[in-house]
Amino acid sequence: MQMIGTSTRTTIQRLVEIKTVAEQLHFKISTLLLHGGKIPDAVTWFRQHNTWYKRIIGSPEAVFLHWEWMSRQFLVFAELLETSSIAIPTISSVIVGTAERPLTEWEFHPAHYYQLAAHYLKEKRSSLEFAVSMSESLGEVDSSAESVVPSTYVGQFARLVEQGNAHVMQPLTDDEYTRYAVAEGKRFQDSFEIIALLKKSYESYSNLKVHRMGSFCGFQMAKEYYGVGDFSNAKPLFDGIASLYRQEGWVTLLWEVLGYLRECSRKQGMVKDFIEYSLEMAALPVSSKTGDQLFGFKECGPAGPVSLQQRKLIHNEVFGFICGELELASSDESANLKVTVDNPLHLEIDVVSPLRLVLLASVAFHEHIVKPGSSTSITLSLLSQLPHTVEIDQLEVQFNQSDCNFIIVNSHRHSGALVDGHQGHRVETASSLSLSTNRWLRLTYDVKSGKSVVISVFTNV
Incomplete structure (x- = not known):
């Protein structure tokens, strides 16, 4: 059903009626095409249906009705396509679309439509929030919304009024219908429906092994969970997406x-996770201009725009927290997060840890072959990509044989108590244990080998 000669300023109720009829006709045509095995024709028909109506928005005060209708079109077609018993053909096996706009492979998969259904429902939510705020500011409260019912005709509504012993249908004005639609919209929480749609799209893309698009939908889903305060569901999704972005090298x-x-960890009182995410952010290799170029016209998330300045702010915050100078409030306002003697912090950085950007340690033996009991030299190299200089209190170098262990202390911050606390272990001093950004710190010492050597490095900052 195509609208010919219809203005985008058609009255609100008239437009609702037209779209309702068009929706039912579209459903019947799509069902017949899909059941007949004509998937390319069904996809082409849906595209045309969408093209006809996506610009017929209607009055600004009721634009949320348009986005809700658009979302429903994509949802219904996704469900029809998903339940079709005919196997989805490959794009190369059919001639589809037009010469100007051939159909894409994604248009044959339900994931594409679930994703766009969620997108339009988010548009509806934003528009509805604006409409609600406007109605509240104007003091418009429709106390008779419960008396509004569907009329005899498809797509029409009326007010059911009791007159004597009978009930009479009275037509609504556009203003009355808009107030009714706003009141109805306030009854539902769109976030949960958006999450459900994104979850379907995420699972469908994952089944197709399309991990990047799946991660995009997963990210949108995680943000919805975050927005409603469900951090326990948001955090695992964010973790999985972060893992992919690390592999792909997508820094921004x-x-x-x-x-x-970082915020999920803070709100859940996860001190170690909060510090690890903060350190990783502070060490990300971003320039001072990256934030202005990429995030000037979009949301930046709770950490703000990616930039060197933001890295420095996070660095100062996390080290102030580690040193006990700052406390962080969790969701439970009575329980602030703090690193103390009773609540110490231990971070482990191995060869696959994301924190290798924060501190990279390398050990080189000066000789390839060392006889048992002989002495040799080793060079310990440390590198940090944190934006500020980091001062290390002490380094502990451990071997699989404890007799070879030794400690390196910072002579500028060294105290006698430190030496006494490590009696039985060799203690070396270094004139400086300062790590500047992207500058190697190399320390060379002699060790006496045993039967075999396995080495570990521990630091106190």
């Missing part, structure tokens, strides 16, 4: 995800 996207993870 990773920054935004880590910002959400």
Whole structure:
């Protein structure tokens, strides 16, 4: 059903009626085409249906009705396509679309339609929030919304009024219908429906092994969970997405995800996770201009725009927290997060840890072959990508044989108590244990080998 000669300023109720009839006809035509095995024709028909109506928005005060209708079109077609018993053909096996706009492969998969259904429902939510705020500011309260019922004709509504012993249908004005639609919209929480749609799209893309699109939908779903305060469901999704972005090397996207993870950890009282995400963000290799170029016209997430300045702010915050100078409030206002003697912090950085950006340690033996009991030299190299200089109190170098262990202390911050606390272990001093950004710190010492050597490095900052 195509609207010919219809203005985008058609009255609200008239437009609702037209779209309701068009929706039913579209459903019947799509069902017949899909059941007949004509999937390319059904997809082409849906595209045309969408083209006809997506610009018929209607009056600004009721634009949320348009976005809700658009979302429903994509949802219904996704469900029809998903339940079709005919196998989805490959794009190369059919001639589809037009010469100007051939159909894409994604248009044959339900995931595409679930994703766009969620997108339009988010548009509806934003428009409805604006309409609600406007109605509340104007003091418009429709106390008779419960008396509004569907009329005899498809797509029409009326007010049911009792007159004597009979009930009479009275037509609504556009203003009355708009107030009714706003009141109805306030009864529902769109976030949960958006999450359900994104979950379907996420699972469908995952089944197709399309991990990047799946992660995009997963990210949108995680943000919805975050928005409603469901951090326990948001955090695992953010973690999975961050893992992919690390593998792909997408620094700016990773920054935004880590910002959400950092806040989820803080709100859940996860001290170690909060510090790990903060350190990783502070060490991300971003320039001072990256934030202005990429995030000037979009949301930046709770961590703000990715930039060198933001890295420095996070660095100062997390080290102030580690040193006990700052406390962080969790969701439970009575329980602030703090690193103390009773609540110490231990971070482990191995060869696959994301924190290797924060501190990279390398050990080189000066000789390839060392006889048991002989002495040799080792060079310990440390590198940090944190934006500020980091001062290390002490380094502990451990071997699989404890007799070879030794401690390196910072002579500028060294105290006698430190030496006494490590009696039985060799203690070395270094004139400086300061790590500047992207500058190697190399320390060379002699060790006496045993039967075999396995080495570990521990630091106190």
